[in-house]
Amino acid sequence: MSYLLRCLxxxxxxxxxxxxxAQDTPSDTAVATVKVTTTRDPVDKSYRKxxxxxxxxxxxxxYAPAAGLRFQLLPRTxxxxxxxxxxxxxxxxxxxxxxxxxxxxxxxxxxxxLLREDAAVLANRKTTSMTWRAAIVTPGLPxxxxxxxxMRLECRVGVEAGLVSNSSPLFGWLSNALTGAxxxxxxxxxxxxxxxxxxxxxxxxxxxERSATxxxxxxxxxxxxxxxxxxxxxxxxxxxxxxxxxxDASWPDDTLVEFEYMTDVPxxxx
Amino acid sequence: xxxxxxLLSVALLAGCATGNIPPGTQVPAERLAxxxxxxxxxxAELLATFGKTQAVVFDSGYEAWLYQSPAGNGRFAEFVILIxxxxxxxxxxxxxxxxxxx
Numbered sequence: 001m002s003y004l005l006r007c008l009x010x011x012x013x014x015x016x017x018x019x020x021x022a023q024d025t026p027s028d029t030a031v032a033t034v035k036v037t038t039t040r041d042p043v044d045k046s047y048r049k050x051x052x053x054x055x056x057x058x059x060x061x062x063y064a065p066a067a068g069l070r071f072q073l074l075p076r077t078x079x080x081x082x083x084x085x086x087x088x089x090x091x092x093x094x095x096x097x098x099x100x101x102x103x104x105x106x107x108x109x110x111x112x113x114l115l116r117e118d119a120a121v122l123a124n125r126k127t128t129s130m131t132w133r134a135a136i137v138t139p140g141l142p143x144x145x146x147x148x149x150x151m152r153l154e155c156r157v158g159v160e161a162g163l164v165s166n167s168s169p170l171f172g173w174l175s176n177a178l179t180g181a182x183x184x185x186x187x188x189x190x191x192x193x194x195x196x197x198x199x200x201x202x203x204x205x206x207x208x209e210r211s212a213t214x215x216x217x218x219x220x221x222x223x224x225x226x227x228x229x230x231x232x233x234x235x236x237x238x239x240x241x242x243x244x245x246x247x248d249a250s251w252p253d254d255t256l257v258e259f260e261y262m263t264d265v266p267x268x269x270x
Numbered sequence: 271x272x273x274x275x276x277l278l279s280v281a282l283l284a285g286c287a288t289g290n291i292p293p294g295t296q297v298p299a300e301r302l303a304x305x306x307x308x309x310x311x312x313x314a315e316l317l318a319t320f321g322k323t324q325a326v327v328f329d330s331g332y333e334a335w336l337y338q339s340p341a342g343n344g345r346f347a348e349f350v351i352l353i354x355x356x357x358x359x360x361x362x363x364x365x366x367x368x369x370x371x372x
Contacts (some may be wrong), residue, residue, distance in 0.1 A: 149344060214367050215348065215368060216324075216348050217296075219334070223326050226327070238326070238329075239330060262332055262352055262360075
């Protein structure tokens with residue numbers, strides 16, 4: 001993973017450099033100019049895309065038949081305050097508040113007018129300060145576990161809804177070019193990151209009598225070098241970050257994903 | 271944008287496809303199991319005994335270190351060590367066994 005990221009960054013830099021050089025050449029000066037008046041903040045999400053994610057949840061609910069769908073906001077930079085977050089969906093003529101729970105999860109309401117107006121889902125936080133995920137959790141699971149089918153559906157909904165918030169637009173463009181929405185959740189190279197509730201030491205899969213500990217490179221974003229962390233939306237959640245083999249059909253949807261944490265009890269923040 | 275930047279990027283990415291992830295330092299499993307004791311072994315002792323290896327350092331001050339132990343037929347078993355901010359080993363785990371990356 002880290003090697004791939006390094007390569008993506010190198011390729012991105014090469015593309016930027018070459019593109020900048022190309023703009024200086026006389027042959028390109030005749031190209032029509034496009035005036036960009038606004039850019040969408042990476043923290044803001046497309047309402048249409050998030051609704052598409054919700055529609056995918058309905059279509060593929062069989063991965064997690066007992067679970068509902070929520071979305072969740074997570075910290076992406078060290079200084080972001082995760083208390084008191086407010087959300088709204090803003091279109092050209094209509095704006096709607098979205099209630100956020102104390103765990104920073106929320107349910108997105110469907111509104112046809114906001115869809116027509118290509119509304120944005122906006123949080124009251126700075127650019128790149130947060131990231132987003134789908135939260136699909138079957139009720140009644142043992143403490144410290146998740147269900148693989150829930151996570152398969154989270155990935156599909158999360159990718160469809162455009163929730164991952166990597167910071168470089170070109171980096172994101174390259175990532176998307178290499179891995180389409182369906183590929184991410186069905187390929188060993190999909191690299192869809194999950195975040196545990198607490199810092200992790202080990203992750204195990206258990207299905208009946210079969211169990212397996214996931215390799216080291218499934219944790220901590222594959223050992224991402226510190227200089228690359230700002231490009232990853234796992235920046236401040238690195239010790240809670242892990243992959244699971246979503247693509248491996250030999251593990252059924254009812255497989256339990258068990259967590260061993262770094263500490264037996266949560267450590268209090270200083 | 272001209273196709274030149276895109277071609278350059280694709281060429282670089284193609285070159286990356288053959289890269290390997292650096293492995294952890296190789297140490298026999300028996301040596302690790304005998305020498306590393308949670309609650310007592312320190313980071314300095316690990317460095318002195320087994321040398322540097324692949325590690326992830328977290329903002330919390332914790333570190334996760336990975337050593338690899340030969341497991342026969344070109345395969346390796348993982349030995350993962352958790353070190354707390356005070357520099358003391360707090361947890362270890364062994365496995366899984368896997369073939370080295372080509």
